[in-house]
Amino acid sequence: MSYKVRLLATALASVGMALPALADDETITVGFATAQSGAMQAYDKPADEAAMIRIEEINAAGGLLGKQIQVVTADTKSDRAEGAKAGLSVLDQGADLVIVSCDYDFGAPAALAAQDAGIVSFFSCAESVKAGIQGVGPLSFSGSVLAPVQGAAMAEWAFKEKDAKTFYKLLDTWTVYNKGICDGFDWMMPKLEEQGAKLVGEDTFKNEDASIAAQITRIKALPEEPDAIMLCTMMPGGVSAVKQLRAAGINSMILNGSGMDGSYWLSAVPDLSNFYIPVQASIYGDDPNPDVKKFNEAYKAKTGADPSSQYVYPGYVAVDVWSKAVERAGTTEAEAVVAELEKMKDEPTLFGPRTFTSELHHQANARYLVVNVDKGKPGVVGEWTLSEPVPMEAILK
Amino acid sequence: MTAASPTMSAQAVPPSAVAEHKPARFALARKTIMTPILLSLLLVAIAVLTYLTGSRPFNQTVIDVFVRVTLVVGLYIFIGNSGVLSFGHIAFTCLGGYAAAWLTINPIMKASALPGLPQFILDLRLPYWQSAVIAAIFAGVAALILGKVLMRLSGIAASIATFAVLAMINTIYANWDSVTGGTSSVVGIPIIRTIWPYLIGAIIAIFLAWAHAISRSGLALRAARDEPTAAAASGVDIPRERLVAFVVSGAVMGLGGALTAHSVGVVTPDTFYLGLTFITLSMLVVGGMGSLSGAVIGVVLLSALIQILRWMEAGISIAETTIALPKGVQEIALGVIMIVILALRPSGLLGNREVTLFQRKRNR
Numbered sequence: 001m002s003y004k005v006r007l008l009a010t011a012l013a014s015v016g017m018a019l020p021a022l023a024d025d026e027t028i029t030v031g032f033a034t035a036q037s038g039a040m041q042a043y044d045k046p047a048d049e050a051a052m053i054r055i056e057e058i059n060a061a062g063g064l065l066g067k068q069i070q071v072v073t074a075d076t077k078s079d080r081a082e083g084a085k086a087g088l089s090v091l092d093q094g095a096d097l098v099i100v101s102c103d104y105d106f107g108a109p110a111a112l113a114a115q116d117a118g119i120v121s122f123f124s125c126a127e128s129v130k131a132g133i134q135g136v137g138p139l140s141f142s143g144s145v146l147a148p149v150q151g152a153a154m155a156e157w158a159f160k161e162k163d164a165k166t167f168y169k170l171l172d173t174w175t176v177y178n179k180g181i182c183d184g185f186d187w188m189m190p191k192l193e194e195q196g197a198k199l200v201g202e203d204t205f206k207n208e209d210a211s212i213a214a215q216i217t218r219i220k221a222l223p224e225e226p227d228a229i230m231l232c233t234m235m236p237g238g239v240s241a242v243k244q245l246r247a248a249g250i251n252s253m254i255l256n257g258s259g260m261d262g263s264y265w266l267s268a269v270p271d272l273s274n275f276y277i278p279v280q281a282s283i284y285g286d287d288p289n290p291d292v293k294k295f296n297e298a299y300k301a302k303t304g305a306d307p308s309s310q311y312v313y314p315g316y317v318a319v320d321v322w323s324k325a326v327e328r329a330g331t332t333e334a335e336a337v338v339a340e341l342e343k344m345k346d347e348p349t350l351f352g353p354r355t356f357t358s359e360l361h362h363q364a365n366a367r368y369l370v371v372n373v374d375k376g377k378p379g380v381v382g383e384w385t386l387s388e389p390v391p392m393e394a395i396l397k
Numbered sequence: 398m399t400a401a402s403p404t405m406s407a408q409a410v411p412p413s414a415v416a417e418h419k420p421a422r423f424a425l426a427r428k429t430i431m432t433p434i435l436l437s438l439l440l441v442a443i444a445v446l447t448y449l450t451g452s453r454p455f456n457q458t459v460i461d462v463f464v465r466v467t468l469v470v471g472l473y474i475f476i477g478n479s480g481v482l483s484f485g486h487i488a489f490t491c492l493g494g495y496a497a498a499w500l501t502i503n504p505i506m507k508a509s510a511l512p513g514l515p516q517f518i519l520d521l522r523l524p525y526w527q528s529a530v531i532a533a534i535f536a537g538v539a540a541l542i543l544g545k546v547l548m549r550l551s552g553i554a555a556s557i558a559t560f561a562v563l564a565m566i567n568t569i570y571a572n573w574d575s576v577t578g579g580t581s582s583v584v585g586i587p588i589i590r591t592i593w594p595y596l597i598g599a600i601i602a603i604f605l606a607w608a609h610a611i612s613r614s615g616l617a618l619r620a621a622r623d624e625p626t627a628a629a630a631s632g633v634d635i636p637r638e639r640l641v642a643f644v645v646s647g648a649v650m651g652l653g654g655a656l657t658a659h660s661v662g663v664v665t666p667d668t669f670y671l672g673l674t675f676i677t678l679s680m681l682v683v684g685g686m687g688s689l690s691g692a693v694i695g696v697v698l699l700s701a702l703i704q705i706l707r708w709m710e711a712g713i714s715i716a717e718t719t720i721a722l723p724k725g726v727q728e729i730a731l732g733v734i735m736i737v738i739l740a741l742r743p744s745g746l747l748g749n750r751e752v753t754l755f756q757r758k759r760n761r
Contacts, residue, residue, distance in 0.1 A: 037725050074711070075724070083661075084661050092454060104582065108582055113588075175580070
């Protein structure tokens, strides 16, 4: 009887694990607990592919600590409860690093599982401060840059480089990401006002609003059209907002977060101009760094398509900085790797320098390229790094 | 009006005759106790088997199943006994989940993330099982207040009204930033990864459901479900009996919410919305709305099915070849299987029957 039970139990266990656990010393394992189906897949898949490119590069160059990196995956199905299971599943398969979903809300359950098990986790491209120490624990990091940096960088860049004097803030209250962009803007604005800029008004809308006519009327009622509108929004409602602003004849420069990057939606607003987006690197083939172009080619060769937005890049960064920390620590053991990661100050990566501290496992400053959409054609027009990092008070707001 | 009818019937039947027909105390309990015991044994068997495998993702899957059992049994207490389809019970799960979060998160984190909470809750940090009990009571009290109004309705009006409650609670929890964190995740809830608390939670739900069903109130409610006019004429106060079921089921849903919170460690308002409402309702309907066994077995069967399909999506290696279904087939196949089950057995797998030891003999 007990034999049968054990037999059944073993059978179940072996089905439960898609691959046998290979926690041996010959390989290092990277686990992807990301969405391979469902709503988050559109964000997770590109970042995962970029991470895979970095892993393949490392393996081709002889591996990490002389060992080949093997990859295990589990599908979160864009569901939080499944996310926890996916995290546990890759951990059971011996993951030394867990890459979790791009969004904090969806990635957190898997990251918490990794934190619990004492394993380092990286959000592939989450831009909330919670994606790290604040929302998961001391073993969690993000490969991307905080949303407030985007808002602050765009405001400072527009003031310094484009001579924008009057600003208007339009916030879509739908997500924490949107609020984050405007938090950064709010922190930057008083500094710019000391130098002669002026916030002439602010307003909010909701991503799902079919019409923002009321908000537009208030902008039109201003004595003068503002030089720049800080638009803190994202897909899909962002497109409609931009379209309505332009249709109403408002020609102010529109400043955005990185969430509006990508050319896939531009046909919805024909001949859009004066529209600025901060990006970590350019997907439009005009990045000043030739290595980014090489990466874009490698990405196309691997997936059959160009990167769809800048959110491809942080996946690569995550594996890149983690592997460097492992190399320096000489082990994949979490505490040693975290200590090495926290020593990184302006660590060069393909997509800009990265800094981690014992308080923040995220970027409070970053080098951004500024993409302008001119008559419907996006292209890099500048580069900006904040004059000082966004302080913790503004980040945690 | 209704109060007049029992006096009339009491006059018609001599008191001695009533006494003769009165069954012995606990006769009904003795006759039906096997059902919750067998159902609990089924869950215990699953738990022990899971424990033996030692696989962490499988353990988490079974934890999920037990949470669902708690929720679907909670639904059954109201829907099964009253016959009123409720789309709003997940609202009480939401209340329970957030209550558990408020009571168990580290006070330092709470003060910064949820500053709008009353001071005594901000300072409080309870062990998970105490918070689960309080969460259940909290949800039960909310059900009492809301049910007082809702239970006067019946039929489709009641169903839509419960749905309105769900939408209302969801909107409040998604926008009351200082108390619920708004649409962003509330984190820092201690995660319990051992299977036993969830098993105990599910078993408590099953026994509560059984005790309610055989109680005076439960029997009266079922009579009202099948023959509302006759029940009312015999002195059953239908809104009152419905309210009792609503409160008990609300409390069980709250317990389920607390368990959900501790199993994932994160709560957001959209976790407790339409998705969870429909999956739990369909599990109840497939298992058999009018039966406690149906509620439990519906969850276990559908969860097993979902899990098998997921394994097949992930790919199963048989003799060096990996067979994998395309992603997304799981949802489609589940839908098809549910349609087939309902086509063949319109009142669910178990209909109105319960699992007992002697069922077969009696049927012959």
